[in-house]
Amino acid sequence: MPELSQENLDGIYAFAVQLGKDAGRMLLDAARLRYSDDRKLEQDHVEKDNAVDLVTQTDEDVEAFIKGQIAAKYPSHKFIGEETYSKGASRAYLIDDEPTWCVDPLDGTVNYIHLFPMFCVSIGFIVNSIPTIGIIYAPFLSQLFTACRGRGAFLRTHDGPPQPLPLVRHPVPPMPAKAPSGCVFSCEWGKDRRDRPDGNMHRKVESFVNMAAEVGGRDGKGGMVHGVRSLGSATLDLAYVAMGAFDIWWEGGCWEWDVAAGICILQEAGGLVTTANPPDDPSTAPIEDVRLGSRLYLAIRPAGPSEMETGRQGQERTVREVWRRVRRLDYSRPGA
Amino acid sequence: MPELSQENLDGIYAFAVQLGKDAGRMLLDAARLRYSDDRKLEQDHVEKDNAVDLVTQTDEDVEAFIKGQIAAKYPSHKFIGEETYSKGASRAYLIDDEPTWCVDPLDGTVNYIHLFPMFCVSIGFIVNSIPTIGIIYAPFLSQLFTACRGRGAFLRTHDGPPQPLPLVRHPVPPMPAKAPSGCVFSCEWGKDRRDRPDGNMHRKVESFVNMAAEVGGRDGKGGMVHGVRSLGSATLDLAYVAMGAFDIWWEGGCWEWDVAAGICILQEAGGLVTTANPPDDPSTAPIEDVRLGSRLYLAIRPAGPSEMETGRQGQERTVREVWRRVRRLDYSRPGA
Numbered sequence: 001m002p003e004l005s006q007e008n009l010d011g012i013y014a015f016a017v018q019l020g021k022d023a024g025r026m027l028l029d030a031a032r033l034r035y036s037d038d039r040k041l042e043q044d045h046v047e048k049d050n051a052v053d054l055v056t057q058t059d060e061d062v063e064a065f066i067k068g069q070i071a072a073k074y075p076s077h078k079f080i081g082e083e084t085y086s087k088g089a090s091r092a093y094l095i096d097d098e099p100t101w102c103v104d105p106l107d108g109t110v111n112y113i114h115l116f117p118m119f120c121v122s123i124g125f126i127v128n129s130i131p132t133i134g135i136i137y138a139p140f141l142s143q144l145f146t147a148c149r150g151r152g153a154f155l156r157t158h159d160g161p162p163q164p165l166p167l168v169r170h171p172v173p174p175m176p177a178k179a180p181s182g183c184v185f186s187c188e189w190g191k192d193r194r195d196r197p198d199g200n201m202h203r204k205v206e207s208f209v210n211m212a213a214e215v216g217g218r219d220g221k222g223g224m225v226h227g228v229r230s231l232g233s234a235t236l237d238l239a240y241v242a243m244g245a246f247d248i249w250w251e252g253g254c255w256e257w258d259v260a261a262g263i264c265i266l267q268e269a270g271g272l273v274t275t276a277n278p279p280d281d282p283s284t285a286p287i288e289d290v291r292l293g294s295r296l297y298l299a300i301r302p303a304g305p306s307e308m309e310t311g312r313q314g315q316e317r318t319v320r321e322v323w324r325r326v327r328r329l330d331y332s333r334p335g336a
Numbered sequence: 337m338p339e340l341s342q343e344n345l346d347g348i349y350a351f352a353v354q355l356g357k358d359a360g361r362m363l364l365d366a367a368r369l370r371y372s373d374d375r376k377l378e379q380d381h382v383e384k385d386n387a388v389d390l391v392t393q394t395d396e397d398v399e400a401f402i403k404g405q406i407a408a409k410y411p412s413h414k415f416i417g418e419e420t421y422s423k424g425a426s427r428a429y430l431i432d433d434e435p436t437w438c439v440d441p442l443d444g445t446v447n448y449i450h451l452f453p454m455f456c457v458s459i460g461f462i463v464n465s466i467p468t469i470g471i472i473y474a475p476f477l478s479q480l481f482t483a484c485r486g487r488g489a490f491l492r493t494h495d496g497p498p499q500p501l502p503l504v505r506h507p508v509p510p511m512p513a514k515a516p517s518g519c520v521f522s523c524e525w526g527k528d529r530r531d532r533p534d535g536n537m538h539r540k541v542e543s544f545v546n547m548a549a550e551v552g553g554r555d556g557k558g559g560m561v562h563g564v565r566s567l568g569s570a571t572l573d574l575a576y577v578a579m580g581a582f583d584i585w586w587e588g589g590c591w592e593w594d595v596a597a598g599i600c601i602l603q604e605a606g607g608l609v610t611t612a613n614p615p616d617d618p619s620t621a622p623i624e625d626v627r628l629g630s631r632l633y634l635a636i637r638p639a640g641p642s643e644m645e646t647g648r649q650g651q652e653r654t655v656r657e658v659w660r661r662v663r664r665l666d667y668s669r670p671g672a
Contacts, residue, residue: 035503110563114520115503116581117477141453141477142494158478158494167371167451184450189564195553201545209541217531227446228525230566245452 004099004127012074013148016123016135019069020144023062023121024137027106030058031115031140058112059083062105062121070101077101082257091333093293095256100126102260108233117141122235124260131292134264136239145239145261147268153242165269165302166244172270172304175247175314178215180223180321183247185211186237188230190253200252203327207250210325221325234297238262241299242269248322249299252276252329256292263290270302272315282323287316295331298322340435340463348410349484352459352471355405356480359398359457360473363442366394367451367476394448395419398441398457406437413437418593427669429629431592436462438596444569453477458571460596467628470600472575481575481597483604489578501605501638502580508606508640511583511650514551516559516657519583521547522573524566526589536588539663543586546661557661570633574598577635578605584658585635588612588665592628599626606638608651614659623652631667634658 004012063083070079078100085091095102101123106112108119117140125133134153136145145165147153153165166172176182187208192200213222229246231237234254240246242265263273272287276296279285290297300318303311340348399419406415414436421427431438437459442448444455453476461469470489472481481501483489490498502508512518523544528536549558565582567573570590576582578601599609608623612632615621626633636654639647 035499035505110520111581114562114581114583115579116520116565116576117479143453163371169371184446184452184568189548193548193550193553193558193560195549195558201549205541205545209537212525212529213531213537214529217529222529222531224529226450227568228566229452229568230564232520232563232565240452243451245447245450247450 009132009148012125013133013146013151015073016125016133017144017146019066020121020123020135020137020146022069023066023105023123024139024144026062026065027058027112027119027121028139030061031112034115059106059109063103066101066103066105066121066123074099079103080257081105082255085257091255093256093333095126095129095292097128102126102131102257104235104257107235107258108231111232115140116232118231118233118236120233120235120239122257122261124257124264126260126292129292131260131264131267134261134268136235136261136265138236138239143239145242145265147242147265149264149268151268153265153268155243165242165265168244172244172302172311174306174309174311175300175303175318177306177308179314179318180211180225180248180325181215183223183225183318184227184229184245185223185225186229186231186240186246186249187211188232188234188237188251190251192253200329200331203329204252207326211248211250211322223321223325234258235262238266238299241301242266242271244269244301247301248318249297250276250322250326252296252331254295254297259297260292263292266299270311272300272312272319274298274319276326277328278323278326282320287319293333295333296329345468345484348461349469349482349487351409352461352469353480353482355402356457356459356471356473356482358405359402359441359459360475360480362398362401363394363448363455363457364475366397367448370451395442395445399439402437402439402441402457402459410435415439416593417441418591421593427591429592429669431462431465431628433464438462438467438593440571440593443571443594444567447568451476452568454567454569454572456569456571456575458593458597460593460600462596462628465628467596467600467603470597470604472571472597472601474572474575479575481578481601483578483601485600485604487604489601489604491579501578501601504580508580508638508647510642510645510647511636511639511654513642513644515650515654516547516561516584516661517551519561519654520563520565520581521559521561522565522567522576522582522585523547524568524570524573524587526587528589536665536667539665540588543662547584547586547658554661559657559661570594571598574602574635577637578602578607580605580637583637584654585633586612586658586662588632588667590631590633595633596628599628602635606647608636608648608655610634610655612662613664614662618656618659623655629669631669632665 112119120138142158448455456474478494
């Protein structure tokens with residue numbers, strides 16, 4: 001297995017940051033064509049799986065650009081992209097120990113089509129199965145999130161210097177003593193809207209209501225979170241957990257290209273990512289690191305110590321409190 | 337009742353735009369203190385109604401600034417602000433035909449505390465009970481929305497010229513033929529989390545699920561919306577409907593200072609605002625203009641004509657399809 005020197009990694013990181021900027025610029029330019037005064041034609045978009053799952057030509061163009069840049073600079077690296085991958089026969093998990101780029105050229109496609117600003121490009125670089133570089137760029141928001149393993153995570157905007165993540169860090173606040181109360185909870189309705197009793201949609205909604213309801217409600221499961229947010233972008237959900245803006249993100253159904261960059265950024269910021277699905281004993285089960293291809297994700301923001309516990313203890317306590325309130329979701333890999 | 341000349345209105349509009357910029361800058365500066373490297377103290381915040389309802393010192397400082405600027409420039413105008421108002425004995429509806437400023441110095445307080453970018457200042461100017469000027473500035477997003485009755489609505493960002501709203505306008509797209517299918521649906525969980533059977537929280541969630549579920553599901557109420565979004569800011573929800581990024585916003589429980597500016601901006605962009613609560617016969621009841629103090633709002637984005645109908649007909653069709661799927665909410669005015 002090739003070991004990457006620190007010097008090589010620096011070069012790859014710089015390349016990835018520039019690649020993210022260039023790809024985000026392509027997204028922005030294509031979006032602006034739709035409302036420029038020279039009345040260029042609106043982009044075509046075609047339906048993929050159903051009306052909720054649209055793919056634009058921009059998606060494919062940006063992925064082709066990213067793939068070409070990587071192939072030219074690092075021809076020995078593997079590439080997994082959302083668009084090329086989803087046209088394949090299966091969605092088997094293809095990431096191994098080889099240096100691999102895992103890319104979503106456009107996360108938040110529905111937002112992009114409607115010009116809601118919460119869309120981005122997501123570029124992850126994975127070595128020995130570990131997300132090692134993460135770049136997320138939301139050009140409509142002028143927010144560029146970057147991280148490289150061992151070097152911290154940062155947010156750059158259109159002005160001012162790069163800000164280390166989490167933003168509030170003098171000191172990093174502990175998790176709330178009564179978490180999930182006091183937490184901003186991020187979750188997504190997703191694409192599986194089948195009205196099946198005990199199907200994923202209803203399990204999700206039951207979990208959302210448990211997290212939202214007053215303390216003492218829902219037969220003791222009421223979490224009274226500070227707010228419930230749904231952005232329509234798993235990638236930006238993770239970025240905002242890394243930033244400290246969201247305390248908890250809980251989701252099933254997304255794919256490794258949605259989360260590879262975000263997991264790197266969150267872990268470098270000091271966050272925790274594990275599985276969304278509660279184990280049989282949520283109070284005592286070990287809290288394992290997330291499996292990248294698991295499609296089930298629970299993320300907790302970076303946390304500092306309190307007088308009672310370390311930051312990690314606060315995060316783990318929060319994981320267990322979430323697990324107590326959420327249902328298991330059924331997302332497997334097609335063909336797996 | 338004083339009639340405002342067009343010239344006077346131009347002057348008030350220019351004043352209001354600058355006021356919004358200055359107030360937004362105060363919000364941004366205060367937010368940045370929390371993560372600047374000179375380690376200034378984090379702001380204090382105190383609990384108001386419950387853990388979800390926080391008010392910061394910044395709220396009060398910004399409202400005092402806005403109120404003072406208006407009093408100095410237009411001493412005859414009335415002022416209603418969220419912070420001063422909510423300290424009063426009642427929340428009676430105080431807007432009459434006098435020129436009145438209706439201001440929320442910080443909408444999205446929970447977001448602001450957590451540094452999630454979806455917060456803003458909202459400044460409405462109301463004449464003869466009609467929202468006549470609206471300014472919404474979200475400084476973390478560099479998004480400034482402005483409108484003046486008869487002069488259109490605009491979005492300014494940190495670069496480029498002001499963009500007329502809705503953004504996509506060559507032509508403005510019609511409402512989807514099978515709306516709410518194809519629509520981005522914006523809704524908020526709000527602060528009333530009481531776990532009462534048939535209480536507001538459960539009525540809201542039932543409505544959300546109807547809008548989200550597959551067509552044919554939910555005993556025919558499934559709306560299969562394109563996406564469900566929750567930002568935690570009623571003001572920005574309205575701004576994004578005006579922009580065309582959200583197709584539908586449905587909400588109960590907010591107040592006139594949350595929506596006065598947004599309603600002006602949405603109406604100037606060509607959108608429709610009526611009541612959230614479905615009438616007895618949603619198919620045929622007249623679709624009346626929203627009452628500003630009603631606390632119940634249903635907003636539909638600007639829409640162009642299709643081969644089958646005018647833009648307004650498409651909006652009204654969408655209103656009726658939403659009314660078919662949502663529950664009535666119980667939000668009255670305390671003391672009313």
